Amino acid sequence: MSLPTTTPSIHTHAPRVWAGCLHCYNSGRLVGAWYDAADIADAPHVFDVERIHRDGGYLSTPECEELWCFDIDNMPTSGEMDLLEATRWGEVYIELDAEHLWPALCAWVTTGMYTEDSHGTPCVSDFMEAYSGHWDTWEDFAYDLIDQTIDMSGWDELAQRYFDYAGFVRDLKHDFSVEGSERFSGEFGVYIFRNY
Numbered sequence: 510m511s512l513p514t515t516t517p518s519i520h521t522h523a524p525r526v527w528a529g530c531l532h533c534y535n536s537g538r539l540v541g542a543w544y545d546a547a548d549i550a551d552a553p554h555v556f557d558v559e560r561i562h563r564d565g566g567y568l569s570t571p572e573c574e575e576l577w578c579f580d581i582d583n584m585p586t587s588g589e590m591d592l593l594e595a596t597r598w599g600e601v602y603i604e605l606d607a608e609h610l611w612p613a614l615c616a617w618v619t620t621g622m623y624t625e626d627s628h629g630t631p632c633v634s635d636f637m638e639a640y641s642g643h644w645d646t647w648e649d650f651a652y653d654l655i656d657q658t659i660d661m662s663g664w665d666e667l668a669q670r671y672f673d674y675a676g677f678v679r680d681l682k683h684d685f686s687v688e689g690s691e692r693f694s695g696e697f698g699v700y701i702f703r704n705y
């Protein structure tokens with residue numbers, strides 16, 4: 510039995526799950542539907558066995574008890590999860606409160622250099638501090654940072670001419686994580702994060 514294909518989320522970067530009935534799945538019936546994780550987080554009790562079967566077009570049986578997210582979309586994790594974990598991701602999305610930043614947050618998690626809150630989900634306030642923007646290339650960011658942080662106006666001409674840009678940019682890279690944006694937002698370029 511193949512899972513439903515992920516509908517391309519052209520209009521949204523919001524995290525979603527395909528939640529279904531585990532018993533029905535094991536009995537050869539795909540009963541479930543796609544939901545926004547934020548909707549689940551808003552009202553977890555609404556997404557019960559009855560609701561899932563209603564949306565999936567089947568009546569539930571007494572054995573239908575356990576729900577499971579068989580597929581996920583716009584999340585920096587792989588595979589499946591339970592509804593509680595989907596709720597946690599929905600809470601992170603709601604806390605971030607900025608859909609356009611969600612792909613960057615997913616990229617931040619993918620770098621591995623991120624922090625978690627007590628639920629084991631990404632810490633939104635740390636993300637906001639770490640996020641250094643979306644850039645065409647790492648070098649664009651690094652040279653812009655040099656321009657903004659080093660005032661060379663008082664330097665003599667030789668010092669300016671022989672300033673080791675390449676070395677500076679290389680050292681700077683220890684302090685930041687860089688992640689390509691295309692797989693998260695479809696947009697060319699990189700996300701840059703300050704490391705903790």
Ligand SMILES: [Zn+2]
Nearest residue numbers: 530532533573
């Ligand atoms: Zn069922």
